[in-house]
Amino acid sequence: MGIMTIEEVKELEGGLMRVRIGPQHPISGQGTIVVTTDGEIVYDVEVDIGYSHRGIEKILENRRWLQGIIPMERMVMLDTSHVAMAYVRAIEELLGIEAPPRAQYIRTIVLEMNRIISHTYALGLLAESTAWNPAVFLWTTADREPFLDLMEMLTGARWSYSFIVPGGVRADLPHGFREKAKEAIKFFRDRLDTYMDAWIDNFLFEIRTRKVGVIPRDKAIEWGAAGPSLRASGVAYDTRKNEPYAAYEELDFKIVTEKDCDSYARGAVRVKEMYVSLDIIEQALDNMPEGPVKKTVPQNVPRGEVYARVESARGELGVYVVSDGRDKPYRVKISAPSFRNIFLIEMLPKIEEIRFADIPPIFYSLDPWFLDADR
Amino acid sequence: MGKSKSLLSRIVVPVVEVAKHNIKPPMTHKYPFERQKGFERTRGRHVLYIDKCIGCGVCAWICPVNAIKMVEVEGSKYTHPRIDYGRCCYCGLCVEYCPRRALVHTPIVEVTSESRDDLIYDPKKLSVKPNIKEILPELKYELEPVIDAKYGIRYIRRRVT
Amino acid sequence: MIESILKFVEANFKTLFMITVFPGLAFIFGFLIFAVWFERKYLARLMVRMGPVHCGKVLGWLQLIADAIKLITKEFIVPRFSLRLLFFLLPIILPVIPAILVVLIPYAKDYILYDAGGNGLILFLALATIYPVLSMLIGWVSNNKFTIIGALRTIYMDVAAEIPIVLSVLGVVILAGTYDLVSIVEAQRKIWFIIPQILGFIVFLIGYLGMTERIPMDFPVAEVELVFGVKTEYTGPLYLLMMEADYINWLAWSLLLVVLYLGGYNGPNIFGNETISGIFWTLIKLFIVMVVILTVKISYARLRVDQAVRLGWRVLIPLSFINLVITILLKYYFPGLWGG
Numbered sequence: 053m054g055i056m057t058i059e060e061v062k063e064l065e066g067g068l069m070r071v072r073i074g075p076q077h078p079i080s081g082q083g084t085i086v087v088t089t090d091g092e093i094v095y096d097v098e099v100d101i102g103y104s105h106r107g108i109e110k111i112l113e114n115r116r117w118l119q120g121i122i123p124m125e126r127m128v129m130l131d132t133s134h135v136a137m138a139y140v141r142a143i144e145e146l147l148g149i150e151a152p153p154r155a156q157y158i159r160t161i162v163l164e165m166n167r168i169i170s171h172t173y174a175l176g177l178l179a180e181s182t183a184w185n186p187a188v189f190l191w192t193t194a195d196r197e198p199f200l201d202l203m204e205m206l207t208g209a210r211w212s213y214s215f216i217v218p219g220g221v222r223a224d225l226p227h228g229f230r231e232k233a234k235e236a237i238k239f240f241r242d243r244l245d246t247y248m249d250a251w252i253d254n255f256l257f258e259i260r261t262r263k264v265g266v267i268p269r270d271k272a273i274e275w276g277a278a279g280p281s282l283r284a285s286g287v288a289y290d291t292r293k294n295e296p297y298a299a300y301e302e303l304d305f306k307i308v309t310e311k312d313c314d315s316y317a318r319g320a321v322r323v324k325e326m327y328v329s330l331d332i333i334e335q336a337l338d339n340m341p342e343g344p345v346k347k348t349v350p351q352n353v354p355r356g357e358v359y360a361r362v363e364s365a366r367g368e369l370g371v372y373v374v375s376d377g378r379d380k381p382y383r384v385k386i387s388a389p390s391f392r393n394i395f396l397i398e399m400l401p402k403i404e405e406i407r408f409a410d411i412p413p414i415f416y417s418l419d420p421w422f423l424d425a426d427r
Numbered sequence: 428m429g430k431s432k433s434l435l436s437r438i439v440v441p442v443v444e445v446a447k448h449n450i451k452p453p454m455t456h457k458y459p460f461e462r463q464k465g466f467e468r469t470r471g472r473h474v475l476y477i478d479k480c481i482g483c484g485v486c487a488w489i490c491p492v493n494a495i496k497m498v499e500v501e502g503s504k505y506t507h508p509r510i511d512y513g514r515c516c517y518c519g520l521c522v523e524y525c526p527r528r529a530l531v532h533t534p535i536v537e538v539t540s541e542s543r544d545d546l547i548y549d550p551k552k553l554s555v556k557p558n559i560k561e562i563l564p565e566l567k568y569e570l571e572p573v574i575d576a577k578y579g580i581r582y583i584r585r586r587v588t
Numbered sequence: 589m590i591e592s593i594l595k596f597v598e599a600n601f602k603t604l605f606m607i608t609v610f611p612g613l614a615f616i617f618g619f620l621i622f623a624v625w626f627e628r629k630y631l632a633r634l635m636v637r638m639g640p641v642h643c644g645k646v647l648g649w650l651q652l653i654a655d656a657i658k659l660i661t662k663e664f665i666v667p668r669f670s671l672r673l674l675f676f677l678l679p680i681i682l683p684v685i686p687a688i689l690v691v692l693i694p695y696a697k698d699y700i701l702y703d704a705g706g707n708g709l710i711l712f713l714a715l716a717t718i719y720p721v722l723s724m725l726i727g728w729v730s731n732n733k734f735t736i737i738g739a740l741r742t743i744y745m746d747v748a749a750e751i752p753i754v755l756s757v758l759g760v761v762i763l764a765g766t767y768d769l770v771s772i773v774e775a776q777r778k779i780w781f782i783i784p785q786i787l788g789f790i791v792f793l794i795g796y797l798g799m800t801e802r803i804p805m806d807f808p809v810a811e812v813e814l815v816f817g818v819k820t821e822y823t824g825p826l827y828l829l830m831m832e833a834d835y836i837n838w839l840a841w842s843l844l845l846v847v848l849y850l851g852g853y854n855g856p857n858i859f860g861n862e863t864i865s866g867i868f869w870t871l872i873k874l875f876i877v878m879v880v881i882l883t884v885k886i887s888y889a890r891l892r893v894d895q896a897v898r899l900g901w902r903v904l905i906p907l908s909f910i911n912l913v914i915t916i917l918l919k920y921y922f923p924g925l926w927g928g
Binding site for chain 2 (some may be wrong): 120126187222226232242251252253257
């Protein structure tokens with residue numbers, strides 16, 4: 053269902069019209085939503101993706117194991133280290149080795165900072181979807197700067213880190229990193245309190261997002277929601293607790309869930325997860341063990357198949373790797389969280405009545421990232 | 428979420444919190460008159476030390492996007508790398524695996540030209556150290572970011588010498 | 589012949605001055621440049637960035653002139669399946685209506701361009717209702733799905749915002765006893781009407797946000813879900829005219845707010861000359877209203893259209909009735925407070 057012919061347009065009766073939102077629209081990425089509406093009530097939604105398919109799974113078949121981290125990272129632009137972590141976890145499991153403990157803690161710090169960077173961006177877009185003349189979006193963009201500069205001090209790049217490799221991480225913490233990170237954490241905690249006052253507890257924001265896009269608990273499990281969208285419907289599922297990786301087993305944190313399953317809850321889950329991430333980073337900085345940060349790994353990976361998952365900012369990301377003993381993989385299959393989340397909006401008009409003006413708050417609260425869905 | 432507040436405070440407090448942003452310093456860089464100084468590990472354009480390079484070819488072997496090719500250079504008995512900046516993704520693997528440390532990063536990220544062929548830097552061009560004043564002639568200040576608990580980032584402006 | 593022209597100019601010097609300089613053409617164009625510049629700089633400041641800085645050295649005011657020149661030199665695009673004559677004419681008529689409203693306001697005791705025989709308030713409200721209708725027509729004429737939805741929303745907002753405005757203004761009329769704008773300002777000599785009419789002020793403020801199409805009620809241009817709402821198909825010089833109409837409408841309604849609730853030109857006489865003092869105080873109060881409305885614009889999201897209609901009919905109209913009852917009681921028990 054792409055471009056409609058004149059006959060199809062005339063078939064619509066009752067004053068309905070089909071409105072295409074996209075592929076250029078205020079969210080990042082290209083994707084189209086085709087909405088059948090009569091001006092106010094929405095009868096049918098269809099999502100059209102595939103504009104940014106790059107064929108990453110095929111590219112990886114021609115890259116050696118270490119080289120393959122680079123295209124994997126560029127699959128998603130915001131939480132890049134989670135994707136690399138999934139691939140590295142799969143390789144390490146096939147090789148049967150484990151990274152040294154100091155490397156695990158440094159990996160945790162990089163992953164959690166990435167989660168903060170991604171969540172602030174998504175929350176800014178959620179605020180912009182309620183037509184909030186981009187003030188909040190620019191505040192969140194400005195407040196990511198301390199973390200982006202910390203990442204540049206540590207790894208050398210602002211978003212495409214290429215830092216997590218099979219065997220550990222590429223370099224140790226630079227001099228003075230710990231004090232600067234603590235300052236950034238203190239600043240961000242105050243900023244989160246300001247966000248709660250000025251934005252989450254804002255009467256007009258609540259009136260736009262409460263009771264909008266309610267996905268009940270059983271339907272969320274049945275339709276396959278992922279990540280914060282699932283946790284906002286009351287399901288306590290988090291890969292960091294179910295199958296721990298990096299240093300999560302030794303750190304102490306809780307899973308964030310919410311009871312009302314609407315768009316407001318999905319925004320609230322993200323804000324609370326940011327508080328939890330700040331705690332995790334502080335604990336990791338305080339309890340870091342000494343030791344080496346990298347082990348050498350052999351070039352060829354033995355035969356086998358493995359499925360590795362991580363909890364990225366958008367949900368659970370899984371990588372299925374098949375290796376046949378060479379220095380390149382035989383087949384890689386990526387299961388992306390946004391692919392499952394985007395199609396939730398197609399099922400919503402069947403169970404409740406949504407209006408045309410509700411489509412942006414619902415859609416942006418599911419955190420759709422078309423680059424992630426298209427791979 | 429959190430404690431439930433009254434209706435009046437949910438309408439009035441956001442306006443007050445927004446108005447408090449008037450006293451925050453703005454975070455705009457007036458590029459190209461000011462530029463943020465890169466950090467030590469920033470991965471920018473490369474510099475090749477031709478006398479150290481032995482032509483082993485590890486950089487070309489490990490580059491994930493096939494941006495490096497070893498070519499002959501007159502006046503040297505080894506082959507040296509030629510980097511295509513149209514393809515380079517600044518990942519840093521070639522710098523990390525060079526056995527003689529002949530290829531290093533500089534914090535200059537401005538690599539521009541007017542045609543695709545000019546972006547291919549042969550070894551002689553790679554060995555010239557870039558000077559930021561020649562790339563940006565209008566540059567006057569350099570900003571160094573300092574992370575601070577009250578403002579987030581504060582920039583220290585210094586005149587460029 | 590030249591002498592007769594000069595005599596005509598000298599006899600009607602004040603009227604001609606009022607038409608061309610203040611509050612006529614020069615004031616409106618000057619206000620446009622100032623308002624757009626101030627809005628861009630102030631909103632940028634609240635968003636942790638600077639506004640335009642490069643053109644015009646530090647303050648960046650030449651940026652607006654550059655943008656206006658860019659818009660004027662763009663191509664005229666008229667879509668093929670729209671009603672072409674109306675598409676072209678409507679943005680030209682649109683800025684005229686708010687400009688007429690600006691001349692009905694008194695800026696000082698003896699400085700008002702058109703008195704309307706003592707009925708200035710009714711004429712103002714009657715002319716101001718043409719603006720949303722023209723807005724809706726602009727959306728209808730463009731023959732585009734997004735503009736049609738925007739036009740429908742404009743009419744919903746019109747229904748929700750206008751009746752509360754008229755009912756709340758009735759409270760002011762009862763206190764002052766007349767429809768004449770000059771007498772209303774004179775009646776605020778001792779105490780500004782915002783204090784006894786606080787409920788009416790809140791109702792008027794929400795309706796005012798709807799009529800000037802500012803967030804939280806800016807339905808004609810609903811930028812996120814509809815591409816640019818009613819004004820989607822416009823570009824070039826026609827877009828410049830529509831932007832001007834938006835700002836002049838804001839100016840007219842803000843002046844009405846200042847006159848009805850904030851005491852108009854009343855203020856201590858600091859320049860010695862009453863006329864100049866009155867104009868000065870009017871402009872200062874206008875500036876304060878602009879700053880507050882811009883801060884409110886940044887802090888709130890936009891309402892959904894059915895929520896706005898529900899707000900208008902279920903909350904604002906009962907509030908304005910309560911306001912009327914309180915006003916009648918005040919006027920009965922304290923007759924001496926209102927009046928010069």
